Amino acid sequence: MSEKILLDPSDIRVLRILQRDASLSIAEIAREAGMSQTPCWRRIKKLKETGVIRHIVAVVDREAVGLSFVAYSFVKLTVPSRENMETFDKLIQRWPEVVICERITGAVDYLLKVVADDIKHYDDFLRLKLLDNTLVSDVQSRIVVHTVKDTAALPLREN
Numbered sequence: 008m009s010e011k012i013l014l015d016p017s018d019i020r021v022l023r024i025l026q027r028d029a030s031l032s033i034a035e036i037a038r039e040a041g042m043s044q045t046p047c048w049r050r051i052k053k054l055k056e057t058g059v060i061r062h063i064v065a066v067v068d069r070e071a072v073g074l075s076f077v078a079y080s081f082v083k084l085t086v087p088s089r090e091n092m093e094t095f096d097k098l099i100q101r102w103p104e105v106v107i108c109e110r111i112t113g114a115v116d117y118l119l120k121v122v123a124d125d126i127k128h129y130d131d132f133l134r135l136k137l138l139d140n141t142l143v144s145d146v147q148s149r150i151v152v153h154t155v156k157d158t159a160a161l162p163l164r165e166n
Contacts, residue, residue, distance in 0.1 A: 010055050010162070011061055012057050014059070014117075014163075015092050016164070016165045017040065017042060017050060018050060018054065018059075018159075019163050019164075019165050020039075020040040020164055021036060021047065021051060021054070022054065022060075023160075023163055024029065024039050024040060024061070025051070025060070025063070026034050026160040026161065026163075027157070027160065029063045029064075032050070032071075033047055033048050036051070037100045046120055054065045060063065066130070067119075069122055073124055073150060074122050074123065074124060074125075075124070075125065076122070076124060076125050076126055076128065076129055076150075077120065077121070077122055077123075077150075077151040078120075078123075078129055078149060078151065079118060079119065079120055079121070079148070079149045079150045080118070080119040080146050080147070080148050080149075081115040081117070081118055081121060081132070081140055081146065081147040081148075082095075082115060082116060082117040082135065082137065082143055082145070082146050083114070083115045083116055083143070083144050083145040083146075084116045084117075084142050084143060085141065085142060085143065085144040087116050090111070092140050094142060095109075095140075095142050095143075096108075097100075098140065100115075100140070101120070102132070102136055103122055104121050104122060104123055104128075104129075104132045104136075105119050105120070105152070106120050106122050107119065107120035108120075109126075115147070116147075117162070126150075133148070156160060
């Protein structure tokens with residue numbers, strides 16, 4: 008687990024702005040955050056160096072690029088040992104269809120968010136990758152029929 012980094016209100020303002028639109032210039036971020044450019048730039052640099060900001064990426068509209076199918080897959084391992092979990096964790100990294108993988112508690116071991124072109128491509132992923140693996144004993148899928156909210160922005164609060 009990462010060590011919690013103390014953020015001041017200016018950090019929170021900058022992070023909220025970046026979560027909304029990271030393509031803004033330093034001048035625009037500084038103006039909106041109510042500070043001058045150099046301190047704003049230093050603050051962003053420090054947030055990157057400390058790992059608060061992990062990546063700055065473009066959020067691609069999945070449907071615009073032909074990825075209209077989303078499913079959540081609940082995966083149960085045959086034997087949920089540390090070695091099998093580590094092996095499965097590495098395997099998941101190689102599958103681009105899996106956009107989120109969470110190890111969870113309860114009756115299953117993992118929750119995957121899988122994005123594909125269509126149900127046929129999801130079926131191929133399910134049969135040829137997930138179920139073809141001896142580590143996996145069971146997969147239950149839930150198909151998304153409509154996305155109500157999709158954001159990467161965290162609910163940041165000032166202390």
